[in-house]
Amino acid sequence: MVRIGRVIATYGRHYDVQEQRAGILLPDASALFQCVRRGKRHDVACGDVVEFEGATGRGVIETVLPRRNWLYRADGQREKMLASNLDLVLVVLAPEPTPSEALLSHALVAAQSAGIEARIILNKNDLAQAGDLSQALNYYRLLGYCVLEMSALENCAALRALVSQRVSLLVGQSGMGKSTLVNALAPQARAHTNTISEALDSGRHTTTFTRYYPLDPAQPGSGGGLIDSPGLQAFGLSYLRPEQIVQGFPEFERLLGQCRFANCRHLTEPDCAFRAWARDDTQRLARLGYLVQLQAASTVKRHL
Ligand SMILES: Nc1nc2c(ncn2[C@@H]2O[C@H](COP(=O)(O)OP(=O)(O)OP(=O)(O)O)[C@@H](O)[C@H]2O)c(=O)[nH]1
Ligand SMILES: [Mg+2]
């Protein structure tokens, strides 16, 4: 029997699919099917709406229905679809472990190029070093990004209002508190979390699969939900063209056309407007570095 469902978890080549009717996920346990993909294809992401053949809790995904949007990263030829059909991307940062601004910048570019709204979450603001991180994030606030400060352990009410009725993906480095935020907001989630030292010592990330947790388990399809994902170390975007990449850097986009050479790579070329603007400012120079890094890794030809 062909059914329609939403992929609520991806484990390597296995997928949990929750059946839906009229676009609404069915809440009962009998609506959950453990599926594989027909033909061993590797094109299924958490959030996908699929047609599947299913009976007694097992199934085979036949077709992935058209996606509204999707977020994916690619390092060279290796591609990984993170999730699809999203309303919001939450990039989670915390003062410890040491946050990577490159990862933040690249995740923001990914969301922008996918046409998905993004917010920056400064988690663990109960820690003393949170003030320094907040100050560093002023640069992003001035660019127009919204930064929400919270503590998953003490108070994350600001996030509750934002995610209600929407499907949000949490992304970020390992140990930032993504799963802890999910547990605080999605009742019955019980996503596995771990102390940072334990997680890093073992060399493994705590969360190893991507999973959707409904905010209202009684109505899994209508109250919105959070998608927890494994920690990332890098967010390669080699599938974007250089001119798409610069659109995710608003401070440099406005300088387009002002370098002496139309094909300026903003490295050592004379009269580079990007470098002139960044000159002695550490944060501007760092951002230019993240831009140049993505452009250099692009595997798509320049169209200039
Ligand atoms: N002080 C403090 N600790 C927090 C907060 N949120 C999470 N933590 C701790 O940070 C550690 C890592 O949290 P996780 O939720 O497992 O981190 P994660 O981002 O899901 O990590 P991965 O699954 O490896 O990607 C745990 O020990 C949490 O208790 C917070 O707001 N304040
Ligand atoms: Mg986790």
Ligand SMILES: [Zn+2]
């Ligand atoms: Zn230039």
